[in-house]
Amino acid sequence: MSWLSLSSQRRVVRLSATVIGVLFVLFLLHVTVTRTRFQYSPLPSSTPGPRRNDSDTKGHPPNAEQAPTLPAEYSAVAEEPSYCADRFGITYLEKLRDSRTEYCTPNSPSGLTCFHSQTDSGSRIDTFCFGRGAVYDPAQRLFIMDCPLRDLHGQNVPTFEKFHNYWYETGPGVVFQKAVSLQGKLDHSVPPVVSNYTILIQREGARNVWHSLMEIFSMTMTFDVLRMTAGPNPHRPLFSIGDIENTQVVILDEVEDGPYFDLWKIFAQRPPLRISDLRPTNEFENLIVPLAGGSNPLWQGDWEIHSCEDSALIRTFSRRVLSHFHVELRRPRQGRQIVLTFIDRTGSRKLIDQEDYFKTVKEQFPHVTVQMIDFASIPFQEQLRIVQGSDILVGVHGAGLTHGIFLPSGSVMVEILPPGLNHKGFRNLASLLGHLYFSGHATKPAKTLKRDDWHNSDVYLEHDKFMDLMNVAIKALYNRGERNYDVI
Numbered sequence: 001m002s003w004l005s006l007s008s009q010r011r012v013v014r015l016s017a018t019v020i021g022v023l024f025v026l027f028l029l030h031v032t033v034t035r036t037r038f039q040y041s042p043l044p045s046s047t048p049g050p051r052r053n054d055s056d057t058k059g060h061p062p063n064a065e066q067a068p069t070l071p072a073e074y075s076a077v078a079e080e081p082s083y084c085a086d087r088f089g090i091t092y093l094e095k096l097r098d099s100r101t102e103y104c105t106p107n108s109p110s111g112l113t114c115f116h117s118q119t120d121s122g123s124r125i126d127t128f129c130f131g132r133g134a135v136y137d138p139a140q141r142l143f144i145m146d147c148p149l150r151d152l153h154g155q156n157v158p159t160f161e162k163f164h165n166y167w168y169e170t171g172p173g174v175v176f177q178k179a180v181s182l183q184g185k186l187d188h189s190v191p192p193v194v195s196n197y198t199i200l201i202q203r204e205g206a207r208n209v210w211h212s213l214m215e216i217f218s219m220t221m222t223f224d225v226l227r228m229t230a231g232p233n234p235h236r237p238l239f240s241i242g243d244i245e246n247t248q249v250v251i252l253d254e255v256e257d258g259p260y261f262d263l264w265k266i267f268a269q270r271p272p273l274r275i276s277d278l279r280p281t282n283e284f285e286n287l288i289v290p291l292a293g294g295s296n297p298l299w300q301g302d303w304e305i306h307s308c309e310d311s312a313l314i315r316t317f318s319r320r321v322l323s324h325f326h327v328e329l330r331r332p333r334q335g336r337q338i339v340l341t342f343i344d345r346t347g348s349r350k351l352i353d354q355e356d357y358f359k360t361v362k363e364q365f366p367h368v369t370v371q372m373i374d375f376a377s378i379p380f381q382e383q384l385r386i387v388q389g390s391d392i393l394v395g396v397h398g399a400g401l402t403h404g405i406f407l408p409s410g411s412v413m414v415e416i417l418p419p420g421l422n423h424k425g426f427r428n429l430a431s432l433l434g435h436l437y438f439s440g441h442a443t444k445p446a447k448t449l450k451r452d453d454w455h456n457s458d459v460y461l462e463h464d465k466f467m468d469l470m471n472v473a474i475k476a477l478y479n480r481g482e483r484n485y486d487v488i
Helices: 003-040 082-088 090-098 172-179 209-228 241-246 261-265 312-324 354-364 380-388 399-406 425-432 463-475
Strands: 111-117 126-137 142-144 197-201 247-251 285-289 338-343 368-373 392-396 412-417 436-441
Touching: 082 090, 082 312, 090 111, 090 209, 090 312, 126 172, 126 209, 172 197, 172 285, 197 209, 209 261, 209 285, 209 312, 209 399, 241 247, 261 312, 312 380, 312 399, 338 354, 338 399, 338 463, 354 368, 354 463, 368 380, 380 399, 392 399, 392 463, 399 412, 399 425, 412 425, 412 463, 425 436, 436 463
Parallel strands: 197 247, 197 285, 338 368, 338 392, 392 412, 412 436
Antiparallel strands: 111 126, 126 142, 126 285
């Protein structure tokens, strides 16, 4: 073999070795990159990671499905005294829910479920009811139900005939007597699902804001309990938010509508009707006979102080009313001026020399804006806007102080009481809402009286005492929100 052939063969061997070496290096690089990408590529947030077998320091296996949460200490809620929880907290609703009692016999075509509460210091039991399978008969002006009653003696609930009646001819007993017959016969079978709801209302009156709001407040809590209670279908409550569009208020009394009438529609989108305006129909209805206004726990203890300092029930009602009228919550307190609103009574119980007194307030407290408002002369929606924009609400004892329900949290209520009157209702209301409350008693009646009683007598408070009362109320807000003033 020539030296040329041998040299060519060596070159081929070296070239082949080089190619093989390069390919081997590329293979190693490929493996390394592949392994690295697999090991460190992050998992999508929706993809669960591999389960671990290790345990926490206490020997409990970790929960791979549970995301980190706020420490439980931040969710701790101080326990309320039972007196307060049973009347002003959600316990009131829960106990009503748990008291449900069926009044019709099991095979009745119609159904009547009633709920009871006993928070009054006496023996009174408060009741509301939910009826299924009722048809309105215009000839009798009655809703007809086929509901033979069960024997409930010995079960610690009132029998149907013993439902409590309240002042001004109100309460479930009156409503059933005026508008419902349980002993009728139905021409058609009641379907498994009845989609129409009728609220039967017998009102105390139409003009007194306290009485009217207590009735509407009780009605809203009635719906809350129905929303918490399972119906014949255990997966569906007796009433849900979706049912509002099929719900109607039927008024049984003959009182005028009044300025607060629109609030009856909080849970009813269909237009309210008087019972005399109902038309004949074969459609079945669910009947709701709500808690009476006189049963409202806010009526209890209004002549004695209590130590309750919070109420989820009242706060929720306040928000619902403001939302219904599209009044925005003013939060937090803004602006340098403290807004003082005085309830200007134009009938009875006027504060003598009030114009001169508040002129002095304006002069001595430059950080205060004073407005004297005759609430009875303006629409309720405007009343709410004024109150929600106030820091201090001042008034002689009367229903107008009910507006304290709609003050921003942490406001001030000032009540001037007639001589010798020791009513505690508004004091307790302020406490439940987190407001500061200051009171003063008038020192002598007006020189000219319509009648010799506190209901109608104008009140007189010496100028110095009035200014002392205003000084305490105003300076209590000197360092709230954006305000930053020295008190001395």
